[in-house]
């Protein structure tokens with residue numbers, strides 16, 4: 001286990017993102033901490049079912065073996081106390097997941113601990129915790145419920161990203177929202193050769209791309225799935241080029257729904273800032289919404305998120 005995590009992708013993940021803890025969570029919410037703790041103790045030996053991020057985590061940890069290098073580190077970041085966390089650790093053993101680090105904060109905010117564990121990406125089902133991570137400068141996303149019947153590719157990890165307000169900043173999208181399509185297209189044409197500013201997941205993409213380049217074998221496949229279309233595609237392609245990043249696939253959908261493309265790509269995970277894209281996609285592939293708070297006061301895009309049933 002390397003102590004230097006500088007070149008490693010470190011993913012912090014809540015126990016409820018890794019395992020199905022919905023029943024346990026509703027006991028906590030409806031009956032309180034004591035009832036929850038008692039239930040967890042009584043069921044300590046019962047293995048938890050996989051949650052939304054399980055296929056991604058399992059595949060990323062196997063990638064270390066395939067690369068022969070420790071490039072991905074997964075840390076459990078939980079507000080549980082260490083006692084109730086035991087069931088989670090037992091389940092990690094059962095599934096043979098190479099997760100060694102875990103933080104059980106006993107109800108305290110996890111935000112301050114994320115940088116202590118060098119977390120690059122934080123995944124949770126709890127919006128407050130995700131926002132807390134973002135407020136601490138960490139890329140973070142809120143997971144939807146797992147899709148039914150998802151069957152991940154066994155050889156290749158497939159990760160799909162939205163462009164604006166995920167890989168890239170939301171500057172251009174704000175122009176679209178405030179001034180309309182024509183103004184947006186004109187703006188993107190004028191600034192086509194100027195790289196888009198990095199968005200909340202820009203660094204995650206760069207790290208993944210570096211890890212991917214360590215092997216000649218197709219171990220990681222990356223797709224860009226964006227509502228942009230011609231001629232706004234050019235600035236995106238030139239931006240990725242300027243970052244030294246190559247994506248394997250790019251889908252410029254121009255208003256077509258994203259969910260069918262995500263189903264065809266069979267993503268282990270899909271990240272989008274808008275519920276109208278990530279929500280329908282979550283019925284086919286594990287999906288997460290990336291809250292983008294910095295200028296949320298500029299326009300209202302806070303449609304229902306992963307907390308609302310679908």
Ligand SMILES: [Mg+2]
Nearest residue numbers: 162164165273
């Ligand atoms: Mg977007």
